[in-house]
Amino acid sequence: xxxxxxxxxxxxxxxxxxxxxxxxxxxxxxxxxxxxxxxxxxxxxxxxxxxxxxxxxxxxxxxxxxxxxxxxxxxxxxxxxxxxxxxxxxxxxxxxxxxxxxxxxxxxxxxxxxxxxxxxxxxxxxxxxxxxxxxxxxxxxxxxxxxxxxxxxxxxxxxxxxxxxxxxxxxxxxxxxxxxxxxxxxxxxxxxxxxxxxxxxxxxxxxxxxxxxxxxxxxxxxxxxxxxxxxxxxxxxxxxxxxxxxxxxxxxxxxxxxxxxxxxxxxxxxxxxxxxxxxxxxxxxxxxxxxxxxxxxxxxxxxxxxxxxxxxxxxxxxxxxxxxxxxxxxxxxxxxxxxxxxxxxxxxxxxxxxxxxxxxxxxxxxxxxxxxxxxxxxxxxxxxxxxxxxxxxxxxxxxxxxxxxxxxxxxxxxxxxxxxxxxxxxxxxxxxxxxxxxxxxxxxxxxxxxxxxxxxxxxxxxxxx
Numbered sequence: 001x002x003x004x005x006x007x008x009x010x011x012x013x014x015x016x017x018x019x020x021x022x023x024x025x026x027x028x029x030x031x032x033x034x035x036x037x038x039x040x041x042x043x044x045x046x047x048x049x050x051x052x053x054x055x056x057x058x059x060x061x062x063x064x065x066x067x068x069x070x071x072x073x074x075x076x077x078x079x080x081x082x083x084x085x086x087x088x089x090x091x092x093x094x095x096x097x098x099x100x101x102x103x104x105x106x107x108x109x110x111x112x113x114x115x116x117x118x119x120x121x122x123x124x125x126x127x128x129x130x131x132x133x134x135x136x137x138x139x140x141x142x143x144x145x146x147x148x149x150x151x152x153x154x155x156x157x158x159x160x161x162x163x164x165x166x167x168x169x170x171x172x173x174x175x176x177x178x179x180x181x182x183x184x185x186x187x188x189x190x191x192x193x194x195x196x197x198x199x200x201x202x203x204x205x206x207x208x209x210x211x212x213x214x215x216x217x218x219x220x221x222x223x224x225x226x227x228x229x230x231x232x233x234x235x236x237x238x239x240x241x242x243x244x245x246x247x248x249x250x251x252x253x254x255x256x257x258x259x260x261x262x263x264x265x266x267x268x269x270x271x272x273x274x275x276x277x278x279x280x281x282x283x284x285x286x287x288x289x290x291x292x293x294x295x296x297x298x299x300x301x302x303x304x305x306x307x308x309x310x311x312x313x314x315x316x317x318x319x320x321x322x323x324x325x326x327x328x329x330x331x332x333x334x335x336x337x338x339x340x341x342x343x344x345x346x347x348x349x350x351x352x353x354x355x356x357x358x359x360x361x362x363x364x365x366x367x368x369x370x371x372x373x374x375x376x377x378x379x380x381x382x383x384x385x386x387x388x389x390x391x392x393x394x395x396x397x398x399x400x401x402x403x404x405x406x407x408x409x410x411x412x413x414x415x416x417x418x419x420x421x422x423x424x425x426x427x428x429x430x431x432x433x434x435x436x437x438x439x440x441x442x443x444x445x446x447x448x449x450x451x452x453x454x455x456x457x458x459x460x461x462x463x464x465x
Contacts, residue, residue: 014264025443065206082215121159165323169323245257281409285410285412291388292395298384311370313329
């Protein structure tokens with residue numbers, strides 16, 4: 001494309017699932033559209049990497065869907081002919097320093113710690129169900145952070161440490177970094193705390209994709225008109241005058257459009273110069289939201305040795321670099337792996353270590369929890385991804401809000417700024433932080449611009465989100 005492009009109907013910034021779905025729907029409505037992507041690939045936080053032995057792929061980022069209440073993702077699964085893997089829950093789970101317990105049960109904590117944790121968990125679930133996702137408000141819970149909230153509910157140390165496992169694994173953040181109301185709202189978007197965390201039917205971690213979740217992004221990109229996606233094209237400026245948008249890239253290329261759909265996380269708005277500048281609640285959100293520190297280290301083995309110990313591969317830890325593990329094998333391909341997930345402060349400290357020390361710490365923790373050092377210390381391949389160090393993500397899975405942000409500025413999260421419309425999984429009403437939320441937000445953003453440009457009736461598009 002030339003230095004200055006002809007005027008388009010819509011420019012989409014970001015070729016993750018949100019942006020690609022938005023571009024798909026915009027083009028379906030008969031509008032001209034280009035997608036500008038900073039990276040050298042499509043997919044955003046869907047990134048699937050092949051194993052060296054040719055036996056399957058690993059997902060360095062988003063990995064799970066389900067086939068019931070994540071209807072958008074399952075529809076894409078069928079559309080692209082993708083095969084799924086049911087997340088393994090057979091066998092015992094392990095709690096670091098505590099012991100084995102069945103999936104869905106409570107670890108065998110000492111004394112009344114287990115009962116206290118259950119009471120706190122159940123109260124949080126009860127409050128989640130009271131949240132109105134369109135108008136989240138619940139007493140004064142936006143004035144306290146989630147750590148204070150757990151203490152407020154009577155949570156003892158084990159209950160608090162369990163809550164840390166939730167926030168570290170789900171969001172890469174400490175409980176003190178997020179509003180209690182925001183966390184309740186986040187969980188409600190996935191059906192509640194229990195369903196969001198579940199690896200069973202209807203849960204957030206029920207199915208994986210044999211060919212990797214980047215297949216969704218590649219499929220959507222391939223369905224666009226040829227030449228629609230421009231890679232290695234980071235955007236630095238968005239300028240607006242009435243009815244006109246000018247988008248300038250790092251290389252100096254200039255694109256013109258009637259509308260812009262921005263598909264980047266709110267904290268990253270600061271990396272773009274807006275003219276006129278963002279203001280009011282939109283600016284406050286940009287300055288207050290933060291991205292979690294979530295990493296993955298995937299250990300690939302010749303065989304799933306943990307299964308011979310009647311273990312599911314699921315673990316949780318109150319200490320050490322990683323918070324949880326999952327069995328992420330693809331048996332049909334002969335691929336066997338454990339995925340460990342460092343999160344929050346532990347991940348930040350771990351990420352400062354040299355690569356060999358990072359690997360040594362993860363392997364040592366696996367041995368400490370699972371035992372079987374002879375097998376655990378013999379991975380055939382290791383994959384590592386630190387999303388906080390990735391230039392165009394700077395964190396994972398989605399931004400969190402501190403106390404008072406949701407009540408004061410949350411209304412602006414989805415509001416357009418002139419002719420710039422905002423999508424991304426954090427803006428979804430359902431399944432925030434998940435691929436389902438990303439796709440739903442992309443549909444909403446497309447519907448907004450198509451409606452504004454007078455093409456909705458002809459397109460037959462109606463996201464109804």
